[in-house]
Amino acid sequence: DSGVTQTPKHLITATGQRVTLRCSPRSGDLSVYWYQQSLDQGLQFLIHYYNGEERAKGNILERFSAQQFPDLHSELNLSSLELGDSALYFCASSPLAGVDNEQFFGPGTRLTVL
Amino acid sequence: AQTVTQSQPEMSVQEAETVTLSCTYDTSENNYYLFWYKQPPSRQMILVIRQEAYKQQNATENRFSVNFQKAAKSFSLKISDSQLGDTAMYFCAFMKRVGYGGSQGNLIFGKGTKLSVKP
Numbered sequence: 001d002s003g004v005t006q007t008p009k010h011l012i013t014a015t016g017q018r019v020t021l022r023c024s025p026r027s028g029d030l031s032v033y034w035y036q037q038s039l040d041q042g043l044q045f046l047i048h049y050y051n052g053e054e055r056a057k058g059n060i061l062e063r064f065s066a067q068q069f070p071d072l073h074s075e076l077n078l079s080s081l082e083l084g085d086s087a088l089y090f091c092a093s094s095p096l097a098g099v100d101n102e103q104f105f106g107p108g109t110r111l112t113v114l
Numbered sequence: 115a116q117t118v119t120q121s122q123p124e125m126s127v128q129e130a131e132t133v134t135l136s137c138t139y140d141t142s143e144n145n146y147y148l149f150w151y152k153q154p155p156s157r158q159m160i161l162v163i164r165q166e167a168y169k170q171q172n173a174t175e176n177r178f179s180v181n182f183q184k185a186a187k188s189f190s191l192k193i194s195d196s197q198l199g200d201t202a203m204y205f206c207a208f209m210k211r212v213g214y215g216g217s218q219g220n221l222i223f224g225k226g227t228k229l230s231v232k233p
Contacts, residue, residue, distance in 0.1 A: 002158070033220060043205060043223035056220055088157060094219075103221065105159035 003027065004093050004106035012112045018079040021109045025072055025093030031055075032074040033094075033103060034066060038087035049074055078111070086113045116141040116208050120224035127196045128232050134181075135191045135227045137206030145211035148182065148189045149221065154202040162204070165189065167211070193229075201231045 003026035013019055025032050034046040036059075045058035049068035060066075063081075068074040078085060088110050092103035117140045127133035139148070150162040165173045165182050172180050177197075181190045193200055207221040 031219065042225045045220040045222065048219045058220055090159060102161050102164070108157055
């Protein structure tokens with residue numbers, strides 16, 4: 001158990017819908033990263049938040065957005081869902097943005113878009 | 115932009131034997147970190163081993179060791195005395211280091227190598 005929690009574990013929805021994935025980092029970790037794992041694209045970095053502020057963006061679609069709240073949990077919002085958005089979404093946390101620490105991964109949320 | 119390539123989509127090894135997984139990367143950066151992550155069937159991402167590019171000594175963690183060749187941009191993982199529990203997807207990953215003690219933060223992953231350990 002990494003100490004990072006993600007809810008829900010599974011999510012099944014239809015095209016065009018909007019969903020919210022939630023991530024609670026390890027106690028004391030200020031950084032949260034979101035990654036998408038799909039069969040065709042592999043593991044891709046989406047976005048990084050540190051202590052409530054966006055720090056870096058990767059291959060994140062405009063239909064996707066994220067935020068980190070004062071209690072440090074983070075949410076990834078996916079809207080206008082398409083079949084190709086079906087994937088496993090991981091969040092990871094680490095203690096500090098500027099330090100080369102290990103990223104601890106949550107168990108992931110499996111999103112299925114029908 | 116950095117890229118990570120794992121040229122072996124699948125590999126298998128007999129229990130107790132040794133196997134080496136290959137990884138090459140492309141970067142113009144001089145300061146960075148390299149990682150091997152393991153993803154068993156449970157889908158949990160688990161850090162196996164980490165290498166700082168500025169360190170010449172290859173990292174080791176129990177049965178896991180790396181062969182880091184910076185000039186060749188190669189970072190292979192050797193698993194000794196393979197165990198059934200080593201069966202998993204293995205991902206090589208790159209992280210840029212920014213400034214003294216800093217890092218870009220995000221990991222860039224290869225496509226992975228599926229390792230099967232046979233009894």
